[in-house]
Amino acid sequence: MKSCxxxxxxxxRHRRPPLFLPIAILLGFALSGKAEAEDLAEVRACEAKVPGxxxxxxxxxxxxxxTGGTRTLAGKMRWKLDDEGRSQTLIExxxxxxxxxxxxxxxxxxxxxxxxxxxxxxxxVRRIHPRSASGRLFxxxxxxxxxxxxxxLAVDGxxxxxxxxxxxxxxxxxxxxxxxxxxxxxxxxxxxFMDRETCLPLQIEFYGEGGALQKxxxxxxxxxxxxxSGWVLRSVRIQDLANGTESLLVVSGIQVDVDLPDxxxxxxNLQQRQ
Numbered sequence: 001m002k003s004c005x006x007x008x009x010x011x012x013r014h015r016r017p018p019l020f021l022p023i024a025i026l027l028g029f030a031l032s033g034k035a036e037a038e039d040l041a042e043v044r045a046c047e048a049k050v051p052g053x054x055x056x057x058x059x060x061x062x063x064x065x066x067t068g069g070t071r072t073l074a075g076k077m078r079w080k081l082d083d084e085g086r087s088q089t090l091i092e093x094x095x096x097x098x099x100x101x102x103x104x105x106x107x108x109x110x111x112x113x114x115x116x117x118x119x120x121x122x123x124x125v126r127r128i129h130p131r132s133a134s135g136r137l138f139x140x141x142x143x144x145x146x147x148x149x150x151x152x153l154a155v156d157g158x159x160x161x162x163x164x165x166x167x168x169x170x171x172x173x174x175x176x177x178x179x180x181x182x183x184x185x186x187x188x189x190x191x192x193f194m195d196r197e198t199c200l201p202l203q204i205e206f207y208g209e210g211g212a213l214q215k216x217x218x219x220x221x222x223x224x225x226x227x228x229s230g231w232v233l234r235s236v237r238i239q240d241l242a243n244g245t246e247s248l249l250v251v252s253g254i255q256v257d258v259d260l261p262d263x264x265x266x267x268x269n270l271q272q273r274q
Contacts, residue, residue: 039161040159040160040161042173043173043175043194046173046194046199051227051228051229051230051231051232051254051256052227052228052229052230052256053080053081053257054078054079054080054081054256054257054258054259054260055077055078055079055080055227055254055255055257055258056076056077056078056254056255056258056260057076057077057251057253057254057255058074058075058076058251058252058253058254059077059249059250059251059252060073060074060249060250060252061073061074061138061140061142061247061248061249062248062250063139063140063141063246063248064245064246064247065245066243066244066245071139072095072096073095073096073099073138073140074093074094074095075091075092075093075094075095075102076091076094077089077090077091077092078090078091078092078264078265080260080262080264080265086107086108086109087106087107087108088106088107088108089105089147089265090103090104090106090264090265091103091104091147093138099119099120099138100120101118101120101273102117102118102119102120103118103270103273104117104118104137104138104144104147105118105267105270106147107265112130115127115128115133115144116128116267116270117137117144118273118274120273123273124274125267125270125271125274128144132144133145133186134186140247141215141238141239141240141243141245141246141247142247142249143186145186146217146238158177158178159175159176159177159178160175160176161173161174161175162174162175162191164196165193167193167195167202168202170195170197171195171196171197172193172195172196172202172203173192173193173194173196174191174192174193174194175191175192175194176189176190176191176192177189177191186208187206187207187208187214187215188208188209188211189207190204190207191205192204193205195221195224198224198230198231199231200219200224200231200232200233201217201219202218202219203216203218203219204216204217205217213241214241214242215238215239215240215241215242216238216239216241217237217238218236218237218239219235219236220233220234220236222235223235228257232251232254233251234250234251234252235248235250235251236248237249
């Protein structure tokens with residue numbers, strides 16, 4: 001394993017792909033500043049590749065419950081780096097009619113992130129507390145915490161690089177992050193399998209306190225495409241092994257480096273929906 005003495009600067013640590021990358025998300029990969037070990041420098045260098053400073057993503061969220069019933073949500077995700085290089089994400093649903101106008105807003109901070117959700121049914125903006133971040137986003141198997149984690153905003157535990165491996169015939173970096181209970185996560189550790197060529201996380205595994213695998217997120221390597229100066233995954237599946245449910249995120253369209261006003265990502269803009 002190659003070792004390097006250099007580490008990322010703060011601005012480099014914040015230049016992450018938007019949620020849809022990792023998700024397609026597979027909206028990126030990042031490690032906490034607490035894990036600046038030399039053997040992670042190569043992984044950090046890979047994660048610096050992003051498509052642009054803004055993006056607009058058309059997406060579908062298809063969920064399957066334990067009885068086989070399905071539900072499809074459609075909408076847009078807008079992402080932007082602010083002047084300090086921190087991520088701002090806004091997801092808005094357009095279909096079906098009963099959820100139209102639902103929105104999720106995420107702001108990256110220096111050492112944490114702020115989250116809010118608006119649901120037309122209650123006509124109120126609700127702040128998501130870290131202790132509630134494992135809740136289901138719009139009723140899917142993607143949680144509020146997953147969205148932040150996939151953007152690299154929630155991997156605040158102690159991280160270590162594991163031996164590289166092959167996944168679906170592709171060479172991948174492997175990183176394990178151990179999470180402390182006080183950090184508000186519903187998991188004890190998270191393991192990332194990150195494609196060495198595209199820098200996209202092709203698989204993320206979520207483990208509980210007892211070491212049991214609880215959730216798995218897999219990006220389809222066949223859906224990898226170029227976007228601006230980076231890569232995106234157009235198809236990502238997450239399985240909740242404990243509940244026997246799963247959700248699929250499909251990206252139908254991507255625009256990079258479009259004009260997105262700062263006000264679009266403000267809490268005030270979200271509150272005006274009330």
